[in-house]
Structures are given as structure tokens and as C-alpha cells.
Amino acid sequence: MARPTSKDVAHAAGVSQAAVSLVLGDKWRGRVSEATAERVRTAARDLGYRPNLAARNLRLGSTRTVLLVVPALTNDFFARVYTGAARIAAAHDFGVVLYPSPDGIGPAKDPFASARSALDGVIASSMAAGALADIRGADLPLVMLDSDPADTTAAAHVNVDLADGMRQMTEHLLSLGHRRFLHLAADVDSWTFAVRADSIAHALRTAPDATLRTEHAPLTVHGARAAAERALTATTPRPTAVLCDDDIIAAGACKAVRRLGLRIPEDISVTGFDDLALATAVDPELTTIRMPAELVGERGMQALLHVLEGKEPQSDALPVELIVRDSTAPPTA
Amino acid sequence: MARPTSKDVAHAAGVSQAAVSLVLGDKWRGRVSEATAERVRTAARDLGYRPNLAARNLRLGSTRTVLLVVPALTNDFFARVYTGAARIAAAHDFGVVLYPSPDGIGPAKDPFASARSALDGVIASSMAAGALADIRGADLPLVMLDSDPADTTAAAHVNVDLADGMRQMTEHLLSLGHRRFLHLAADVDSWTFAVRADSIAHALRTAPDATLRTEHAPLTVHGARAAAERALTATTPRPTAVLCDDDIIAAGACKAVRRLGLRIPEDISVTGFDDLALATAVDPELTTIRMPAELVGERGMQALLHVLEGKEPQSDALPVELIVRDSTAPPTA
DNA sequence: AGGATGAAGTTTTACGTATAACGTCCGTGG
DNA sequence: CCACGGACGTTATACGTAAAACTTCATCCT
Numbered sequence: 001m002a003r004p005t006s007k008d009v010a011h012a013a014g015v016s017q018a019a020v021s022l023v024l025g026d027k028w029r030g031r032v033s034e035a036t037a038e039r040v041r042t043a044a045r046d047l048g049y050r051p052n053l054a055a056r057n058l059r060l061g062s063t064r065t066v067l068l069v070v071p072a073l074t075n076d077f078f079a080r081v082y083t084g085a086a087r088i089a090a091a092h093d094f095g096v097v098l099y100p101s102p103d104g105i106g107p108a109k110d111p112f113a114s115a116r117s118a119l120d121g122v123i124a125s126s127m128a129a130g131a132l133a134d135i136r137g138a139d140l141p142l143v144m145l146d147s148d149p150a151d152t153t154a155a156a157h158v159n160v161d162l163a164d165g166m167r168q169m170t171e172h173l174l175s176l177g178h179r180r181f182l183h184l185a186a187d188v189d190s191w192t193f194a195v196r197a198d199s200i201a202h203a204l205r206t207a208p209d210a211t212l213r214t215e216h217a218p219l220t221v222h223g224a225r226a227a228a229e230r231a232l233t234a235t236t237p238r239p240t241a242v243l244c245d246d247d248i249i250a251a252g253a254c255k256a257v258r259r260l261g262l263r264i265p266e267d268i269s270v271t272g273f274d275d276l277a278l279a280t281a282v283d284p285e286l287t288t289i290r291m292p293a294e295l296v297g298e299r300g301m302q303a304l305l306h307v308l309e310g311k312e313p314q315s316d317a318l319p320v321e322l323i324v325r326d327s328t329a330p331p332t333a
Numbered sequence: 334m335a336r337p338t339s340k341d342v343a344h345a346a347g348v349s350q351a352a353v354s355l356v357l358g359d360k361w362r363g364r365v366s367e368a369t370a371e372r373v374r375t376a377a378r379d380l381g382y383r384p385n386l387a388a389r390n391l392r393l394g395s396t397r398t399v400l401l402v403v404p405a406l407t408n409d410f411f412a413r414v415y416t417g418a419a420r421i422a423a424a425h426d427f428g429v430v431l432y433p434s435p436d437g438i439g440p441a442k443d444p445f446a447s448a449r450s451a452l453d454g455v456i457a458s459s460m461a462a463g464a465l466a467d468i469r470g471a472d473l474p475l476v477m478l479d480s481d482p483a484d485t486t487a488a489a490h491v492n493v494d495l496a497d498g499m500r501q502m503t504e505h506l507l508s509l510g511h512r513r514f515l516h517l518a519a520d521v522d523s524w525t526f527a528v529r530a531d532s533i534a535h536a537l538r539t540a541p542d543a544t545l546r547t548e549h550a551p552l553t554v555h556g557a558r559a560a561a562e563r564a565l566t567a568t569t570p571r572p573t574a575v576l577c578d579d580d581i582i583a584a585g586a587c588k589a590v591r592r593l594g595l596r597i598p599e600d601i602s603v604t605g606f607d608d609l610a611l612a613t614a615v616d617p618e619l620t621t622i623r624m625p626a627e628l629v630g631e632r633g634m635q636a637l638l639h640v641l642e643g644k645e646p647q648s649d650a651l652p653v654e655l656i657v658r659d660s661t662a663p664p665t666a
Numbered sequence: 667a668g669g670a671t672g673a674a675g676t677t678t679t680a681c682g683t684a685t686a687a688c689g690t691c692c693g694t695g696g
Numbered sequence: 697c698c699a700c701g702g703a704c705g706t707t708a709t710a711c712g713t714a715a716a717a718c719t720t721c722a723t724c725c726t
Contacts, residue, residue: 003472005711005712005713006712006713006714007712007713015675015676016675016676016677017676017712017713017714018675018676018677018678018713018714018715019674019675019676020713021712021713021714021715022675022714022715025713025714025715027714027715028674030672030673030674031673031674031675032673032674032675033673033674033675036674036675048472050471051712051713052391052451052711052712052713053451054387054388054390054391054396054451054711054712054713055387055391055681055711055712055713055714056712056713056714057387057390057681057713058385058387058388058391058680058681058682058683058711058712058713059680059681059712059713059714059715060681060713060714061681063387072412073406073409073411073412073415074407074409074412074610076406076407078406079405079406079407079433082406082433097430097431098430098431098432098433099431100412100415100431118385118386118387138383139336139381220610221610221613221614222613248614251614254616255616258616277407277553277554278611278614280554280555281554281581281584281611281614281615282614282615282616283587283588283591283615283616338681338682338683339682339683339684340682340683348705348706349705349706349707350682350683350684350706351683351684351685351705351706351707351708352704352705352706353683354682354683354684354685355684355685355705358683358684358685360684360685363702363703363704364703364704364705365703365704365705366703366704366705369704369705384682384683385681385682385683387681387682387683388681388682388683388684388711389682389683389684390683390711391681391682391683391710391711391712391713392682392683392684392685392710392711393683393684393711394711667726668725668726669724669725669726670723670724670725670726671722671723671724671725672721672722672723672724673720673721673722673723674719674720674721675718675719675720675721676717676718676719676720677716677717677718677719678715678716678717678718679714679715679716679717680713680714680715680716681712681713681714682711683710683711684709684710684711685708685709685710686707686708686709686710687706687707687708687709688705688706688707688708689704689705689706689707690703690704690705690706691702691703691704691705692701692702692703693700693701693702693703694699694700694701695698695699695700696697696698696699
């Protein structure tokens with residue numbers, strides 16, 4: 001038989017469709033007797049009734065579903081953001097649908113083809129500058145995570161104190177005695193990486209004798225390895241510390257250093273960013289900056305829920321933490 | 334103003350709502366004049382009209398959306414499966430919604446809370462034995478990837494020739510001269526891992542002098558490291574080759590080997606499985622088995638589309654490939 | 667006694683879309 | 697001169713649900 005509807009349940013229980021809706025919607029205290037309610041419930045169970053979500057969404061004018069747009073799935077930062085967002089959503093009887101932007105960090109082309117469900121709102125994390133055109137056009141409430149706070153198309157922002165993170169990292173290296181730096185910057189035009197570069201430059205002003213070379217690297221281990229190798233061989237005297245925009249880039253940098261026959265951290269210190277699972281999967285384990293990823297997801301969802309309720313959300317910069325592991329040490333030269 | 338409906342567009346263009354639906358649905362050849370059609374289109378554009386998906390889904394009785402259930406997001410195998418599935422889906426004007434089972438490889442609790450959009454079907458990848466109860470109860474067409482073909486609740490299966498993969502890997506090590514094996518098995522009751530164990534046992538029958546010890550390890554780098562350390566110190570004489578169920582476990586095993594002061598591959602060979610990004614991010618790069626992950630996603634989606642059209646899908650085992658890198662070598666002892 | 671109250675339902679309506687069924691006008695062939 | 701079929705639309709209806717508005721009947725207070 002075809003999928004049973006509430007009308008079928010009503011017929012089976014000998015009541016009207018409205019009664020079924022009341023009972024199953026748990027809004028029947030004082031409107032339907034306990035006996036009838038029980039009859040409806042068993043009828044529904046016997047028929048295997050599942051409400052038609054499309055009809056409910058149409059009726060209610062809301063789907064209690066939000067879209068989370070992320071640039072990549074292979075990065076567990078986003079997995080943790082999702083976890084946090086989904087937890088808060090579940091507590092408010094909302095669902096989260098995940099849309100990985102197909103080109104990695106790049107334009108999000110028609111995310112609504114991927115999730116044709118009607119949506120109540122959108123959360124976008126760490127997206128590149130012009131990547132959200134389609135989403136903006138949809139006039140849905142938008143919360144941006146880890147993105148330029150100056151972007152006014154978003155109803156709210158949730159950001160991590162990245163500048164403080166890169167400052168802490170740079171000062172960590174300075175205090176170890178490093179003065180010649182290589183910055184392996186992600187080859188992506190996104191706010192989150194621009195902040196890192198600024199912050200390094202700013203932190204180095206306190207050390208006038210420090211030198212900084214910047215090299216751009218793709219967000220893959222092998223691409224980053226090639227870029228690091230290039231930069232390390234081309235720069236004399238050789239840098240003693242490599243600041244990477246990301247743990248993935250750092251993993252590539254480590255491979256490059258070893259390829260050149262050098263040791264980490266004795267000859268060169270390497271630092272990551274994000275504290276991905278990768279950071280402790282490689283040898284040596286990376287000194288890095290831990291992002292409160294789940295908290296970012298939670299705050300993002302809370303902000304969106306506030307927007308949906310018409311309240312004004314507040315946004316503040318969440319703190320990060322410097323995690324010192326085995327990839328940094330004082331320079332020997 | 335509130336979101337415009339097709340009725341608003343009709344009013345603006347001076348036609349009936351039906352005409353709007355015909356024009357925008359691209360089903361108007363011979364029913365509406367080109368001039369009127371153009372008027373409707375500009376009116377729709379001016380008002381920023383977007384069709385209400387919930388209403389359309391209700392009317393059509395189909396959402397052209399399928400759910401992809403995966404056990405984890407941090408594993409790029411699943412990211413690639415998604416990519417393949419989404420590509421095929423897009424070509425057929427379908428969307429894919431991703432549901433990461435919250436407990437990693439474990440029970441999928443109410444996936445429909447996560448994607449309350451009505452769904453036309455479900456694809457589930459590599460899920461543990463009893464993890465799909467809720468999905469089965471939803472009486473939606475179900476395609477299973479990388480799962481027990483004997484499970485008859487699925488309308489179709491897409492599998493990779495894992496047995497052949499583990500056979501190739503075992504024979505690779507045998508041909509290098511290894512005889513003392515440690516199998517680091519994933520601590521998960523799922524078909525995909527059961528096959529690996531069987532296949533190793535089967536392949537070792539051709540070498541009567543070979544010994545095999547099996548140790549269970551969690552699917553995390555650190556958990557696997559601990560398990561590997563335990564097994565390697567407890568077994569004498571020490572194994573010369575470690576067969577891991579997964580690249581993540583292999584990464585942990587590598588850390589364990591180095592902690593014991595041994596070298597890879599000179600003292601101990603370590604093998605992975607899946608060819609994740611991690612396999613080439615660690616040092617040495619892992620000898621592993623490459624899975625045709627995107628192809629799995631594509632075939633899965635094709636099978637589901639066939640089921641939805643009432644056709645019978647065919648299922649065959651996709652081939653894998655042995656990738657020899659730097660983590661395996663002949664034993665020196 | 668008689669209206670007010672409340673329990674236990676039912677009838678009706680609306681959500682926005684897609685499409686089947688139905689009109690209307692006009693040119694044309696017989 | 698009239699029936700007939702295309703071109704160009706419109707009107708009406710159904711999808712399944714939630715909830716407002718209404719009915720019915722028994723009880724209770726004054």
C-alpha cells in the first residue's frame with residue numbers, strides 16, 4: 001500500500017483527521033480523551049504512519065532545518081563545528097544539513113540543489129570572499145563563522161581570536177630565540193588567512209632584528225611540501241622557524257624539511273594552526289593553535305536561532321590556546 | 334515584504350498562477366505565447382521569486398533529495414564517496430544531504446531529525462551492524478555501500494573487492510619475505526572489517542610457516558598507537574610486519590614502532606588500508622590499498638536512482654589497487 | 667430553571683504548487 | 697456558413713498537515 005496519511009490513521013481509529021493531528025502533535029490535553037488518544041496512537045503505530053514532512057513544512061511555513069556550508073570535509077575543524085551546531089540544533093528540535101562546497105574553499109554553486117529541502121537559515125564557515133553569492137541571493141538569515149566581521153550581509157558573526165593565536169605563536173618562537181621566519185601562507189583569498197598574516201607582521205614589530213619571508217602554499221600536504229622546499233632552498237641564510245597557516249601546510253613543511261636532510265625541531269622549528277587530528281598524527285607532533293571548534297558551531301547555531309526568533313544575537317571573539325608539542329625548540333645556529 | 338509566491342508573480346505579470354507555473358516549469362511550448370512567458374519571467378526576476386520547495390515537494394510527492402549516511406566526517410574516504418554521489422545526483426537534478434552518524438561508527442539515531450526534508454531514498458556507507466534500525470523503519474529505498482551483501486533490507490549494494498585488497502597486501506608482504514604478522518584490527522563490529530580479517534587468514538594459508546597475532550585497536554591514531562605498542566612488546570619473537578585495517582590505525586602503529594626505537598621499514602613494515610590523505614601525510618608514506626571511493630559514491634547513487642525508477646540495479650565488486658610506498662620492505666632479521 | 671462552563675470532538679480552511687480539465691477566439695477547409 | 701482544431705490562457709482541484717472556529721452534550725453555579 002501507499003504511505004499512510006493522517007487521514008488513514010483517523011479512519012482506522014474511528015476519529016477525524018484533526019484529532020489525529022492533535023494527538024500526534026502532543027497538543028491534546030483537554031481536547032481529546034485519554035482513551036481516544038491511545039486508540040489513535042496504536043492505529044498510527046500499526047499502520048507505520050510517518051507524517052509527510054513536505055506537508056508539515058508547507059503548513060507551518062518553517063522546516064526547522066538549517067544549512068551548514070563548509071569548504072571541505074577532510075578537515076576535522078569543520079567536522080567539529082558541525083558537531084557543535086548539531087548538538088544545539090537538536091536541543092531546539094532543529095536539524096542541520098551539511099553542504100560541502102564542491103571546489104574546496106571556493107565558490108558555493110547552488111547549495112540549494114544539494115539540499116532542496118526548504119531551509120530556515122544558513123550558517124557558513126570560513127568561506128572565501130566571493131563564495132557565497134548564491135546564498136546571499138536567497139534572502140535567508142545568514143550566520144558567518146570565522147569570516148570577515150565587516151561583511152554586513154550576515155545577520156551575525158562568530159569568530160575566533162585568530163589574531164591572538166598567531167600573536168601567541170609568533171611570540172612563542174621569538175622567546176625561543178628565533179629571528180629568521182618563513183611564513184607559509186594558504187593560497188586562498190579568505191579572511192581567516194588574511195588575519196594570520198597581519199598578526200604575524202604585527203607581532204614581529206616588537207623584534208626589529210627579525211626577518212620574515214612569505215611563501216604561498218596550497219592547502220594540501222604535497223602542494224605545501226613543494227612550496228616549502230622551494231622557499232627553504234631559495235632563502236639564505238635559511239629561516240630557523242616556519243610559521244604555517246594550517247596544520248596541513250605544516251605537515252607538508254615537515255616533509256620538506258626532512259627531504260632537505262634537516263631535523264625538526266633541532267634545525268628548523270615548524271608550527272601549525274587549528275590543532276587538527278593531523279597535528280598529532282605526524283612525527284614530530286605539531287606545536288599548534290587549538291581552535292574551540294565545537295564551541296564555534298554551538299555559538300553559530302545559537303546566533304542563528306536568535307535571529308530566527310527576532311532577537312539580536314551578540315558576537316564575541318572566542319579564545320584560542322597555544323599547544324606546545326615537539327615541533328618547536330630553540331634554534332641551534 | 335514576505336516571500337513572494339507564484340500568485341504574486343502572476344498578479345505582477347497580469348496572468349494566472351497556473352500560467353506562472355507553466356512558464357517557470359518550462360512546460361509551456363504551445364500553451365503560452367513567447368511574449369507572455371517573457372513577461373512572467375521578468376516579473377519573477379523583479380520580485381526575486383523563489384518557489385516554495387515544501388509546496389512543490391508536497392504537490393509532486395517527491396523531493397529529489399537523498400540522504401547519505403556516513404560514520405565519520407574526518408575520514409576522506411567518505412568525503413570522496415559524497416563527491417561521487419553528489420556528481421551523479423546533480424546530473425539527474427537530485428540533491429544529496431549528508432548525515433554523519435553522531436557516534437562515529439555506531440547507531441544512527443534519528444537521522445531524520447538532521448534532515449527533516451522529506452527524502453526519496455537513503456544511501457548508507459560502511460555502517461556497523463545494528464546501526465541502521467531507524468532508517469530501515471522509514472521504509473525508504475536503501476542502498477548500502479561497503480556493507481554486508483547478505484543484508485536483504487537494502488534494495489541494492491555497492492561493494493569494493495576488499496578481500497582482494499587484503500589478499501594483495503598480504504601476498505605483497507609474503508613475497509617480501511615476511512612470516513611473522515601482527516594484524517591491527519579495527520575495534521568495530523562492521524562487515525567491512527570482518528572481511529579484512531577473513532582475507533588475511535585465507536591468504537596466509539598458502540604460507541604454512543607464517544604466524545599471525547591479532548590485536549584490536551580503536552579507529553584513532555592515539556588509541557591505535559597504544560594498542561600497537563602493547564601488542565609489539567607482548568609478542569616474542571617480534572612480528573616483522575603489521576597489517577592495519579585502516580590508514581589511521583597504521584599511522585598509530587608507525588608512532589608505536591618509533592617509540593620502541595625501531596625503524597620503518599627496516600625493522601618493521603607497516604601497511605595501511607583506504608589510501609586516505611593521511612597515508613601520504615605521514616613519514617614514511619604508507620603502503621596501502623586504494624579504494625575507488627568516488628566510484629563507490631557514483632555507483633551507489635546510480636543504483637538508488639534505478640531503484641526509484643523501478644528498475645533492478647545490478648551490483649558488482651569494484652576493484653582496488655595496491656599502492657606500494659615507503660612503509661614496507663623485506664625484513665632484515 | 668437557565669445560562670455559563672468545559673470536555674471531547676468535528677468541520678473547515680489555508681499553506682503554495684503543478685496540472686488536468688475546461689473556455690475562447692480565430693483562421694480555414696469543405 | 698459552419699464545424700473544427702490549434703493557440704493561448706484560465707479555473708478548479710489535489711497533495712497532507714495544523715489549527716482556528718464551530719458543534720454537541722453534560723455538568724455546575726446561583
